[in-house]
Amino acid sequence: MINDSHFEKKNFRSLIESDEIGNVEERLNVIDAFLNTEEHVTLEEMMQLLKDRGFDYETEFVRQCMNRWVSHGFAQKKLFEGQPPRYEHRHLGRHHDHLICTKCGRITEFWNEEMEMLQLRIATSHGFHMLQHKMEIYGLCSQCVSERAPLMPLAMAKSGERLIIADIMGGVQARDRLASMGLRKGDQLEVINNDGFGRLIVGHDTIRIALGRGMAQKIMVSLPNRKPDEVDI
Ligand SMILES: [Zn+2]
Ligand SMILES: [Zn+2]
Ligand SMILES: [Zn+2]
Incomplete structure (x- = not known):
């Protein structure tokens, strides 16, 4: 990898020299910081990496460097849902895909x-x-799954989660109310929309149901117990 990055820096230097844009050494410092982390970094994280190395560049300069790095084929700009744009090192001829944790943001290749x-x-x-x-x-990375309480109120679930109704608090009244909407203990729900304030929209079988937050607090949910060979999609 060291040789790789040494070769890439030389390659990049000759390309930017032929671009005649100046600040070659500063641009190479940006590239050096980037090549040293095989992570998917945001512009903000790049600024921090450069600060850690004692470089205090303008954000706009670093953004331009990264975009040039992308346009010359050394990096890729990734737009993962719910996250700011991230840059990752592009290894020519090598491809990979991603698992993205919607809770902590961890990216696994x-x-x-x-x-x-x-x-x-x-x-x-x-x-x-x-x-x-x-x-x-x-989805949720293995660490987020292991740290998650086995039971939580539906009101805390994220949009997109599929969960099982493990229990219904609030006595017979709440249970009857939910039963009238077709929801019972053991049912599977898909959280279609939970903005954290208003009503939640959940999918159950083929219908979409709007639930007040108070009611969503009473519904205790758990993750379905899934083994890799019995996942339903
Ligand atoms: Zn692929
Ligand atoms: Zn996570
Ligand atoms: Zn990647």
């Missing part, structure tokens, strides 16, 4: 041959000439 071949087969079967693809899986 993976590559799966079967998945790659399947996508190519799907495209080809449609007479489609595939050039590239993005595979992003959103």
